[in-house]
Amino acid sequence: MVINERALKMLGYTSPQEAIGRNFDQWGRKGKIIGVVRDFHYRGLQEEIRPLSLRIEPGGCSMLSIKVNTSNLPNTIAAIEKAWHRVIPNRPFSYSFVDELFDRQYRAEDRFGRLFLYFAMLAILISCLGLLGLASYSTLQRTKEIGVRKVLGASVSGIVGLLSKDFLVLVGIAFVVATPLSFWLMRRWLDGFASRIDIFSAWWIFAAAGVTALLIAMLTISLQAIRAALAPPVRTLRAE
Structure with missing residues (x-):
């Protein structure tokens, strides 16, 4: 997993070099710490930055993040929706834009x-x-x-x-x-x-x-x- 600086301090490490390569056991998952990222706001600015861990969890993915070209947005969304229904036909296709999420926030x-x-x-x-x-x-x-x-x-x-x-x-x-x-x-x-x-x-x-x-x-x-x-x-x- 990858952790942020707050998690680094919470786990008792003093530097990223000391944490990288260490084993972890989190919610039944075992592995190694492979990286440390700087603290960033992953919630609103109203909240303090909390310890964060990032893991590759294929069974727990519920959202895809896609960078698109906005020059022909309707056709781009239609192509993404078509690919979605071809790969995951049993789940509805819904989307939102990052700027809209920030606007609501x-x-x-x-x-x-x-x-x-x-x-x-x-x-x-x-x-x-x-x-x-x-x-x-x-x-x-x-x-x-x-x-x-x-x-x-x-x-x-x-x-x-x-x-x-x-x-x-x-x-x-x-x-x-x-x-x-x-x-x-x-x-x-x-x-x-x-x-x-x-x-x-x-x-x-x-x-x-x-x-x-x-x-x-x-x-x-x-x-x-x-x-x-x-x-x-x-x-x-x-x-x-």
């Missing part, structure tokens, strides 16, 4: 990722609309103040910064509150995978999310702030 994660993306985009849109409305209301409330500041020599950038400062502080507070919660939720989700990244090494994702949130908020607020800052002072002073 990780379909839930793929759907979760797309669903999370759609809801995130919807949340960003709703937040921007709310922020735009709040900025418009705040700008309207400070119309006369903006006019007075412009008359006294305030620049457009200064007025934009004045109107944006309070909102950016709120966005910063929201980022501080959301980061630990997001970190905890991602840790819980990644715990479902045996092979996963170290969330601590991906700190830049949270930093990038914070910077992106600030940029989106700044862009949303600036639309109203610049409009108010460019308005003629005479019109703003007559607002009240």
